[in-house]
Amino acid sequence: MKSVAGIRHLDHPYRTLTDGSVMHELSIATHLVAVATEALENAGETQPVTVVRIRVGALAGVVIEALEFAWDIATDCTRCAGARLEVERVPAAVRCAACHTETTVDGPLPFICAQCGQPAIDIVAGRELDLIALEVHDGPGPSAEECHATAHP
Amino acid sequence: MPPRILEVRTKILKKNDEIARALRARFAEHGLFVINVVSSPGAGKTELLAQLMTMLREQGLRPAAVVGDLATENDALRLSASGCPAKQILTGSMCHLEADMVETALDGFDLDDFDILFIENVGNLVCPQSFDLGEDLRVLLFPCTEGEDKPLKYPTLINTCDLVLFAKMDIAEAVGFDTELARRNCAQARPGVAIIETSARAGVGIDALARTIVEKQKIKRREATNLV
Numbered sequence A: 001m002k003s004v005a006g007i008r009h010l011d012h013p014y015r016t017l018t019d020g021s022v023m024h025e026l027s028i029a030t031h032l033v034a035v036a037t038e039a040l041e042n043a044g045e046t047q048p049v050t051v052v053r054i055r056v057g058a059l060a061g062v063v064i065e066a067l068e069f070a071w072d073i074a075t076d077c078t079r080c081a082g083a084r085l086e087v088e089r090v091p092a093a094v095r096c097a098a099c100h101t102e103t104t105v106d107g108p109l110p111f112i113c114a115q116c117g118q119p120a121i122d123i124v125a126g127r128e129l130d131l132i133a134l135e136v137h138d139g140p141g142p143s144a145e146e147c148h149a150t151a152h153p
Numbered sequence B: 001m002p003p004r005i006l007e008v009r010t011k012i013l014k015k016n017d018e019i020a021r022a023l024r025a026r027f028a029e030h031g032l033f034v035i036n037v038v039s040s041p042g043a044g045k046t047e048l049l050a051q052l053m054t055m056l057r058e059q060g061l062r063p064a065a066v067v068g069d070l071a072t073e074n075d076a077l078r079l080s081a082s083g084c085p086a087k088q089i090l091t092g093s094m095c096h097l098e099a100d101m102v103e104t105a106l107d108g109f110d111l112d113d114f115d116i117l118f119i120e121n122v123g124n125l126v127c128p129q130s131f132d133l134g135e136d137l138r139v140l141l142f143p144c145t146e147g148e149d150k151p152l153k154y155p156t157l158i159n160t161c162d163l164v165l166f167a168k169m170d171i172a173e174a175v176g177f178d179t180e181l182a183r184r185n186c187a188q189a190r191p192g193v194a195i196i197e198t199s200a201r202a203g204v205g206i207d208a209l210a211r212t213i214v215e216k217q218k219i220k221r222r223e224a225t226n227l228v
């Protein structure tokens, strides 16, 4: 796995997103490449990956645009290089302690029960940050993209 | 030819979660209560922790700390002034601590020498939330200088926290901090979350914080012995 500390793109304008969030998405993208690679190895899969499908909850604290930007950097010279990142967004949902109604929250706030108007603490959806599936090129095809970038440590 | 689909269904941060789980088990085994302290940069984590650790030590407890920063050993030195062991974790360009960094930092510490471990996270309101460090308690430090609506702007971090500290309250009046509004905003992001008002500078709220921590540690110990 490539180390995040080795990334050379620190002067990119995206870095100025609030509180360095791109660095956050970059480390998440790096973790994603690692679990995807492990899954490929476990399955004995040697074909190139074309699509990486993930699920991201509204409360996962991930800026999807930043993750998409970080994806190209994190996948460089890996089994996932050139693969398209497909993101399914999951809205937050809370369950009311009083009436047990589940309310889907539009955006990250507020957590209020739609039925009785009480604040609801019990989060039942929205924290997802999951790798769902990988699509691999079937049949004889190009071998995994070769890595020519020698600038990276 | 249609693509072949490999179903995976696994958490992206699986590695971190596994290491954190192992750390949590190890902490429990040594009876160590662990607190992850998060905030924006410069919110006053180090100053508050130095005072809190001094107080806990005077009460006969044995606190220790590990502290993450992008660069410099300054914060570990400042925390050592409390007379308690403190170790620096240099994260380079990493904007948060991950479980493996904490695991490495604990090398050379005998966990039986301590009963409370503070982990001062890298100053950042976005990144630390996704990374479990094996802690028992996640504490968010929220200084009055940042305005009352910070909890609404960063709801996801506060949502994973067990305790919120309003910090630098000695200058609350000077900066026109509306404490009640800030409390309401915190409650929106995390209904029912406990809040303690503190000032490291004026030594306010440190005792209440120490009591809360000791209380929560006792509850954890009791639960652990009930399980056996």
Ligand SMILES: Nc1nc2c(ncn2[C@@H]2O[C@H](COP(=O)(O)OP(=O)(O)OP(=O)(O)O)[C@@H](O)[C@H]2O)c(=O)[nH]1
Residues within 6 Å of the ligand: B039, B040, B041, B042, B043, B044, B045, B046, B047, B048, B069, B075, B122, B123, B167, B168, B169, B170, B171, B198, B199, B200, B201, B202
């Ligand atoms: N007025 C006032 N200033 C404080 C207080 N606590 C800390 N400060 C000041 O706030 C600044 C930052 O304090 P630190 O304790 O270094 O904050 P930190 O959260 O550890 O900072 P990083 O580790 O760099 O993220 C310093 O100049 C402190 O003197 C307080 O209770 N009141």
Ligand SMILES: [Mg+2]
Residues within 6 Å of the ligand: B045, B046, B047, B075, B120
């Ligand atoms: Mg500090």
Ligand SMILES: [Zn+2]
Residues within 6 Å of the ligand: A096, A097, A098, A099, A100, A101, A113, A114, A115, A116, A117, A118
């Ligand atoms: Zn309800």
